[in-house]
Amino acid sequence: MITLDFLINAITLGSLYALIALGLVIVYGILKLANFAYGEFIMVGGYALYMISTIAPLPWLILAILAVLTAVAVSYFTELIAFRPVREKSLTALLITSFAVSTLLQNAALIIVSPRAKAVPLPQLFSTSINILGSDVPVRNVLTIITAFAIFGLLTLLLRKTVLGIALRAAADNFKMTRMLGVPANLVISAAFIISGLLAGVVSIFWVGRTASVTPTIGAAPLLVAFIACVIGGMNSLLGAVVGGFVYGFLFSFLSLLLPQGLLDYREAFMFVIVILILLFRPEGLIRNKYSGERVG
């Protein structure tokens, strides 16, 4: 029943989901902000790919890099303009701001581009497949896995070996203490948003690559994925996000395989029921962190 095909699909989904979750958690760890606008950064990446390709006939790789940079820029500027003024005041205000930013970006896409789906240019490579041990595997999946693991590696290096990385990790553990030790809050938070935008941009290329089109509401699905994965893995650790992403990817693949046709439509409801159960019985997720403290009663 479990074939190589299935495994590679599950790993692809898992690594994509892990990337998505990582982008959300890197901000959450520091600000405790479940960023509702995160899905829209992914949408912005997709639209950038579409819009830049209509303006200038550039090689695809450059287009993709520009799209990622656009997502980074949007992420950074929303932090600067929308989140920074509210940050110190109240978590509720911060959350509502992120919801407002999400609505704003979505409707801006509606006005500036169109409510209809737009075709996004993709390289030939994305639609070909190669033969691995007797099963046809789309190159896109292989690329997703390679990119994801390259990013995990680079991020690990960044977080372990550089001063900024150490500051980011310290801030995720205890932001107040980190600030008292002289790490500037603005720098750390901006860096977190930039990394978040970078991940969103990379994800957008592969997410859009699955359907080859982009719509204003495309960000909703990855946002939910990120929420679920973070909750499963543990909201307070980066490793947890990666683990959660993979667990979710595998779980989702299994549910698709095992659920009868009639219940497939309820797949998302099932996933969210799992999320609610995890939050109730193990609110710190699979990967524990010393500093998690959410529960009341």
Added chain:
Amino acid sequence: MKEKTLNWFYHNSTIVLLVVPLLIIALIADNIGDNLIERVITVLFINLVIVLGLQLFMGNSGILAWTHVGFMGIGAYASVLCSMTPEAKALTLPNLYPVIAQIHLPFLVSILIGAVVAAFAATLISYPLMRLSDAAAVITFFATLIVIHVVLIRWDVVTNGPRTLFGVERYTYLWTSAIFGIITVIAALWFKESALGLKLRASRDDRYAAASIGINIVRVRWYAFIVSAFIAGLGGGLWAHFITSFSPSAFYLSETFTLLAMLVVGGASSVSGAVVGTVVVTLAREVLRGIENTATFTQVLPVDLLGFTEVFLAIALIVVLALRPSGLLGSREITWKRKRKVIPNGNGFETETNPEV
């Protein structure tokens, strides 16, 4: 003695100061007799009911609750299933369970049943959720909203699936909604000062201190959540009998955004704030919709303005939150008395101290 009477009046002036202007708005709309204005004001009062339902829980407990639009949806569908004639139901919901298909109840009974069903759903699912706070609570409530939405969409025997449910008779007119709106204002003010409301606010301001004086936070939150789901369900019923045809997508993220905007612009932690926010945002929204539609139909501008209203509201919301994170009114109620010390607490939501109490 005189001092005491005056104090009593100061304390209770909020009800008068909120209800009288609302009555005046309803009277003016009634007397102008313009169909459009009447509809706008009807919507205003329906929004008021739902926003106050949200305020009752969110404002007093400090927990950002996304689920209420879901309960509004449950109230809407449940009430409509009671009030529609069996013939209309056979037309739009041919596979409906026979027990429900036969029911035909008067409007008021129907919306009350809708509200009770919403409150019952809240009773069942919410107790464990009340243990959570902060971000975990936000994601859980969000997940609950999605679960309700998926169920509404997929349970097509009862809801006609993602398609529009039609054949509802219109019962909600200006005065129906105005009366319910005003009753809800009074109820929300009363709740805030009731024992339950005080305990809930104590738990919002400092959950450890509140627990230490014997307040069972989970239970207090749970009761408040049920009451607020009841009000949201009532609002949903009113709305359903006003709009007369709707689909589950009406009870999802864009509606959540609008309601949150109404609540937060005015100030979530006071009833006055919720009322002011609802009035301001509803009117602004109608004006913007007008502009959006005119521009789209007449093609004055080179671009379509679809989504313009949401963009404007989102920007307004971001600006308000940046400048006044606790809303235009903060946590103050509108009263005659102006002299009140306001001290900010850690949440950013202001807490007021009253020297007399």
